[in-house]
Amino acid sequence: MNRTGGQIQMENRLKKLFDFQRFEGNASLQSVIDDVHARYARKELSLEDMEWVSAAGYNDPEKKRLKLEEGK
């Protein structure tokens, strides 16, 4: 699927606006960005937590403790 001229223009516009945001720190846009980041930080965290879920489907704190000790 090829990108059209309009799409490339829009992409360049977004790159410039988000780059300017890093300087300007507009509060409304920052809150949108922070919401997205918070959502994905939570997702990453819950994926990490899945490692501690036992085959029976419940979280196993003992397994987590042992693994943490191993990593010392």
Added chain:
Amino acid sequence: MTAEQQEKIYLAFHGKVMGYLCARINRRADAEDLCSEVFEKIFRRFDQYDRTKSSISTWVFTITRNTLIDHYRRTKPQEELDENLSDDSEIDEGLLQNESLEELAAALRSMPEELRDLIVLRYYDNRPLTEVAEMMGMSYGAVKLRHQKALGMLKRALSDG
């Protein structure tokens, strides 16, 4: 330019300039050197600033960005520039206004969450679509389709796009 004007500009923009440079440069000492270079240019060129063309913030940003590009070219001439710095070097000062950022925020809020996420992860975080697909738990093809849809929605939502 008077010393009082210089102090006012320094106090108003030092945090923004340093914040922008530190986000892109690993060594704080290099960021501080570049920050000094930016303010030297601002003070030297202040009589060239035309308030009818852009806001002072946009003008300071343009000088900061160009100083950063020069730094990359000086120190890493063989490496490609950061994607967000490299497209076309000319900054459209009319586009870079606080109002444009407000407009973008409103447009993003009006979009479905997954499209909003995709745009922020791709263009603010500067992640390739393959990585965005992985983060969103979708196939590359599905993200590519949504990416096109999101760009179309933004084009319609943002005036004079």
